[in-house]
Amino acid sequence: MKRKTTKSRSYNAVSRQAKAEETRARILATAKAQFSERGVDVVTIDDIASKAGVASPTVYALFRSKAGLLKAIIQGTFFGPHYARVAERTQTTEDPFELLRITASISRVIFDAERVEIGLMRGVSAFSPELKSVEAEFERIRFHLQEGRARLLVKTFPAARKLGLTKVCDIMWMYTGRDIYRMLVLERGWSSNDYEEWLGLTLIQAFTRRQQWTAS
Template sequence: MKAPDKRRYRSDTRSEAAERTRARILHAGKVLFSRKGIDATTVAQIAERAGVSEPTVYAVVKSKAGLLHALMHDAIFGPRFKEAHQKLEGLSDPVQRVAMSAHVARAIYEGESAELSLLMKSAAFSPELRKANQSFEALRREMQRERIDALFAAKRARKGLTKEAAATLLWMFTSREVYHKLVHESGWAPDEFQAWLERTLIDALTDGFGADRVAADR
């Protein structure tokens, strides 16, 4: 029988310990940011609540801004997003891929609402949150670029629409603000929001062919 690889065991143990430390730091930051606000929270307070040293906090997340980015990344690109993105990657038709952006948007904002609702409300006017949101918006638009490029390459874009205008419309319709106004403020069910957004994206951006298959795949 082959002897266990002690080096791999030690490496796995260290990795698990590092993940637990990261989780404690992120949880401490989320609690404090939600209760005190981002700007009023210090790294020392985060370290104390997490039960680690300040240098450990800096080593894991670099800064308070880094901690906020990590929290947003984990919430936005969590299991909901991964499932939706996997479905997106399984599609080849460019019209269906644009329509699937509705599912991706729903997944992003449901994850964000579930994990960071209190933080977002308490830190709404924080400069750090504004910077983090700007970075997220730039990333979101960049991630959508391939879908627009494919739509135009296949000559499936709506007649008269430029590629830049299409990219802007996709980015706007799938924004957090649209989701919040319809779901949180107007009381739409998430399924209703997703169905509306699919139809809107198809009508605004594409030639419409293949749209009947989108609803069947949802």
């Protein structure tokens, strides 16, 4: 009898966890759809709760605020399974050339996913202060995630060492940013493959060539 009770409790715990995950996913999908259709600044937590079929306190309990929802949506878009597979490659090599090519792959994965998953939401809410604030936070995260690779470049290449860590971080962050992806892929019609290949070569040239801009 005791064994049956233990199994029943274990099953109930797993069932509750699965239900909680399903509820969370449904709220996020609803929020993304509402933000994409009506704009971040217009949609309220009550709107999202009603459309998702849950109580507003449930949304607050899971995400705390609209900014929390935005963070969860963007994090899931930027740092999903595809990103994890590519980023994992940075842990298995110390070849600086390969790390720069992987850096280009990571940028391609992030901005391809953004274009497909939340491009419409960003377009509708282009002037939303709340969205801009959350995106700025993720830009800071993206900047700091590159710092380890930048340190290896400074250690390995005299040209990068001459620039110094701060400027190497700044240059890498600039080249791998959204604006260059937008101009080349979205506005000029480059394929994602062409963008990734160009970016990898450009990063290698920027930090390994003998003659380059001298930092003052």
